[in-house]
Amino acid sequence: MKVVGITTQQEVYVGSKDRNFRINEFLIISDPYQGDLIGEIVEAKTYNKYIPLSLHGELADGSVIESLKALGYNIEEDTIYIGKIRLLNEALYPVETGCDVRIPTFDEVKNIMINSSADEGLVLGVIKNTDQMAKDMDEKFKDLLYTFEDGKLKEQEDIPYIYNIRSMHQYPHIGVFGGSGSGKSFGLRVILEELMKLNIPTIVLDPHFEMDFSQKGSYIPENKKVDYTDKFKCLQVGFHVGVRFEDLTAQDLKNLLDASSPLTDAMNNVVDILFKKNDSYNSFYNRLKMLVEAQEEGSLDRIKLRIEEAESNLEREGWQKRKELFLTYDKTCPYNSVRGIIWRLSRLNNEGIFSKDIREIEEGLHMGKLIVIQGNTRILQVFSTYLLNNLYHKRRDYKDALYKKTTAEYFPPFIVVTDEAHNFAPKGYDSPSKSILKEISQEGRKYGTFLILATQRPTLLDETITAQLNTKFIFRTVRASDIQTIQEETDITIEEARRLPYLRTGDVFISEALMGRTIFARIRAAYTTSPHTENPFDELKNKFKEKDDKFIKIIKDKLPISGDDFINVIKEIENDTGITYNIDVFEEKLEDMVDKGILKKEKTPFFNIYKE
Known part of the structure; x- marks a missing residue:
């Protein structure tokens, strides 16, 4: 292999007559004046002077090639392999x-x-x-992982890609980008498995209910399987975790209500006026309810009449309280707005938001666990705003106390991970969770709080946050706008950008600030699998088979069944199992079993007989 053609300090062409080049492989150029220079192949081509393309793109005529062979030219051996090398570090000359x-x-x-x-x-x-370099690799870097290629597990042949988690202190935050089916969620799963291995406290916002690590991959050899059962915990908003109402500020409450259904300016005003510090759910709800009941009376005279006609002291005191609320707030809190707040508050309460607290999450983080918080996107947006504000400021208060040499309760550093990140921090408009994620992206490094954000649409992610992602994993991406965003935010080359729409599932460009360049890698096979791996069409087929098997089990001891005996058979089935069939439906199911070849049908002049 030799350097050919015109060269620069950054790029050179290299040619060979007997060795083809692979994109992203590394080679060393032995320059007599500058010493060894290492570079990476960014383009690879082959050329044969006897088989050129014409100006119109046609190959040389077959008869010409035959004539050349007859004259003694060895066409195959005259192929030249050409590669374009980009040096990792610019040469002096x-x-x-x-x-x-x-x-x-x-x-x-x-x-x-x-x-x-x-x-x-x-x-x-x-x-x-990197397989050729990996042959003389240190033993400690061999047999660390498997990759999954062409539907088969493949042993490690290349140099492993090991992300230095300690470098996040200097180059914080990770972005994981890729279209549907590119391997993005799979890559995120592998990152989370590795975080569990190191016992790093992590919060995962999981709107798809797929980040469960209890199911081991059946394809992993038995002696290599890893059990993560004690290292993670799945918690659902409203069932296991929620918001302690007494800890809410007026802004927190408005964020929560706004997620339930957008608030008008008048409704925001109602919360500001009626919500008191340290209110419980019941005290705030009752204040709203009593004001509405007073407003429904319509006038002060009607309320006074209710006080006079009260049948007990308790009722009289209640209407006296309503009168005070009416006099104080009726002018500033319109009836419809107060009703709207009551409706939204009740909706959140019915979803269980106010029935729990976040203590279980805090305890899990203190133990170095991965805490997966599940719920629909709407609820997660709101809950994460409250949760991340709460936890981030606990960590921040602890670090600030250390600096000021005062005392504060210890709270560990932690990582926040979310899929569909553009829903939590969208570009162009505000969402409840966007402000806290932006704050962590800009200041979290100082306090030991980091982000790992995955999205199919990097263009829709807030630009301030995207700019703070110092490491980016870029899987297959097809949309031109997303590819353009990736080019702007990374050092990915034009050639690599052209390859993005054609990457195989699981292949990834990794742009890492610590390395100072983009590398081409393949994500390892995960030790666990998503609970959503079953093909929906297999699921459908299995359900039909399950129903057929159940029906056959019910009628098995009643076969053969005659067409004139359906009523008696249906009665027997009802007595045995409690299942009732309509005669037409029962006959239809028997016919279906015949069509599928499970039963046989014998026709007689009067009726059909169904038998095995």
Whole structure:
């Protein structure tokens, strides 16, 4: 392999007559004046001077090739392989044309490829096309993982990609981008498995109910399986966790109510006026209810009449209280707005938001667990606003207290992970959770709070947050606007951007600030599987089979069944199982069993007989 053509300090072409080049493989150029220069293949081509393309794109005529062979030209051996190398570090001078090019040894690339040990970093996959360098790799970096390719598990052949989690203190936050079916959620699962391995406190907002790690991958060899049961906890908003009403501020409450259904300016005003610090749910709800009841009377005279006609002291005191609320708030709190707040408050209460607190989440984080918070996007948006504000400021207060040399309760550093991040921090408009995520993205590094945000649509993610993501995992992306955003936010090259729509599922470009360049990798096979892995069409088929098996079990001891005996058979089935069939439906099910070949039908002049 030799350097050919015109060279620069950044890029050179290399040619070979006997070795083809692979995109993203690493090679060393032995420059006689500048020493060894390491670079990466960014383009690969082959050329044969006997088989050129014409100006119109047609290949040389077949008869011409036959004639050349007859004259003694060895066409196959005249193929030249050409690769374009981009140097990792800019050379001082243009590279010398004609230099030798060779494959590096592992020791020559170790410092470039590996920034952490497997025990202290996240083992996420392999760096593609590094198998030749991996042959003399240290034993501790071998057999760390499996990849999943062409439907089969494949043993590690390349250098592992190990993300240095400690570097997040300097280069915080990770973005995971990729279209549907690109392997994005799969990659996120692998990242979370590695965080559990290191016992790093993590909060996962899971709107799809898929980040459950209890189901082990059946494809992983028995001796390599990993049990994460004690390292994570799935909690549903409204069932296991919720909001302690007494801890809410007026703004927190408005965020919650706004997520239930958008608030008008008048409704916002009602909350500001009627909500008191340290209110319980009942005290606030009763204040609203009593005001509405007073407003429904319509006038002060009607309320006074209700006080006079009260049949007990308790009733009289109640209407006296309503009168005070009416006099104080009727002018500033319109009836319809107060009704609207009551409706939204009741809706949140019915969903269980106010029935729990976040103590279980805090305890899990203190134990170094991964806490998966599940719920629909609407509820998660609101709950996460309250939760992240609460936890982030606990961590911040602890760090500030250390600096001021005062005392504060310890709260551990933690990572916030969310899928469909553009729903939580959208570009162009505000959402309840956007402000806290933006604050963490800009200041979290100082306090040990980090973000891992996954989205199919990076263009729709808030630009301030996108700019703070120092490491980006870029899976297959098809939309031009998203590819353009990725190009603006990373050092991905034009050639690599062109490849984005065609990446295989699980292949990923990783743009990491610590490395200072983009590498091409493949995510490892996950040790666990999503609960949603069953194909819906298999599910449908299995359900039909299940129903058929159940029906056959019910009628098995009643076969053969005659067409004139349906009523008696149906009565027997009802007595045995409690299941009632209409005669027409029963006959239809028997016919269906015949069509499927499970039963046979014998026709007689008067009726049909169904038998095995």
